[in-house]
Amino acid sequence: MKGTETTSVRAGYRRARGIMVSVARFLVVLVTTFLGLLAVTFFIGRVVPIDPVLAIVGDRAPSSVVERIREEMGFNLPLWQQFLIYLKQAVTGDFGISVLTTHPVIEDIGRAFPATLELATVGTLIGAGIGIPFGVIAAVWRDSIVDQIVRIIGLFGYSVPIFWLGLLSLLVFYAQLKWAAYPGRLDIAYEYTFVPITGLYLVDAAWTGQWSIFWDAWRHILLPGALLGYFSLAYISRMTRSFMLNELNQEYIIAARAKGLSEARIIWFHALRNAAVPLVTVVALSYAGLLEGSVLTETVFSWPGLGLYITNSLQNADMNAVLGGTIVIGAVFIGINLFSDLLYKTLDPRTRN
Numbered sequence: 001m002k003g004t005e006t007t008s009v010r011a012g013y014r015r016a017r018g019i020m021v022s023v024a025r026f027l028v029v030l031v032t033t034f035l036g037l038l039a040v041t042f043f044i045g046r047v048v049p050i051d052p053v054l055a056i057v058g059d060r061a062p063s064s065v066v067e068r069i070r071e072e073m074g075f076n077l078p079l080w081q082q083f084l085i086y087l088k089q090a091v092t093g094d095f096g097i098s099v100l101t102t103h104p105v106i107e108d109i110g111r112a113f114p115a116t117l118e119l120a121t122v123g124t125l126i127g128a129g130i131g132i133p134f135g136v137i138a139a140v141w142r143d144s145i146v147d148q149i150v151r152i153i154g155l156f157g158y159s160v161p162i163f164w165l166g167l168l169s170l171l172v173f174y175a176q177l178k179w180a181a182y183p184g185r186l187d188i189a190y191e192y193t194f195v196p197i198t199g200l201y202l203v204d205a206a207w208t209g210q211w212s213i214f215w216d217a218w219r220h221i222l223l224p225g226a227l228l229g230y231f232s233l234a235y236i237s238r239m240t241r242s243f244m245l246n247e248l249n250q251e252y253i254i255a256a257r258a259k260g261l262s263e264a265r266i267i268w269f270h271a272l273r274n275a276a277v278p279l280v281t282v283v284a285l286s287y288a289g290l291l292e293g294s295v296l297t298e299t300v301f302s303w304p305g306l307g308l309y310i311t312n313s314l315q316n317a318d319m320n321a322v323l324g325g326t327i328v329i330g331a332v333f334i335g336i337n338l339f340s341d342l343l344y345k346t347l348d349p350r351t352r353n
Helices: 002-047 052-057 063-072 079-091 105-140 145-159 162-176 201-207 211-248 251-258 263-293 295-300 306-315 319-347
Strands: none
Touching (some): 002 319, 105 145, 105 263, 105 319, 162 295, 211 263, 211 295, 251 263, 263 319, 306 319
16 A cells, blocks of 8 residues: 555656646746847847937937937947846836837837737638638648649748738729728727727727627728738648648548548548647747738738837837837747647647657
């Protein structure tokens, strides 16, 4: 009896130690990656040919004023001291004051990021909702005309510049057919009367029961969301096809067919369920890519998200806003990437060691 209890205690100790080691590794990777992101953004801010002091005081300011502001901002200190100050400010969320809006950058990001989050979420839902079935069908009908059509659709999504598709879609669906709403998040009739709670217009309008605003917000987000969804679909369908081809060649598929299971059950229940494990990472990375890569789409559709905010800030030499937005997007990408790795290990026990 004692031997059994001792073995159980040792097994519990090993499990606890394994969990602690995994958590420690996760924290080390998280901290190291974030420090690398901060280092890259810091040195980019120092090597670009834009003087942040002149962006604040102007080109015609007296040299005494320029030097005083430079000293107050710490730009006269050695580079390593500047980095430590930058690191401390970034960790506490202090990205400075935006020259363009005269507001703290963190407040501007807090207002702009929900728009990007909502747009990327709609795009990912469209991309995954259509891309996964497309990939499954292409794998099942491998080398058929259906497979070729799906691959051409994906190749077109990869090859055509997204800003060109955005301009073309506005010309066709807004200017000619009048199916889509004009650029922006809401009609002007609602823009100054609707008070959002979270910044996610669809969620806030549905939560407060303002369905007219909900459908208006949906009409505005559908076209840019579908555009991002198509861009995401191209990647997700291709990876789904690859994963499904690998699963359909496994021995358990042959065994399932030998047992007389229907082809639909084999494909959609057995094969897709096993392919869904690596697909989690694919969808998560696609989502992160839309969060950081929707700059051109937001610019074309005048979508007041983080991408448009960074673009306008860059055009006005507002480096505090540019670097602050870059850090936030990088941190979100790192977080989603690490979360997908943890979820992958949870779904597939073989990858935990």
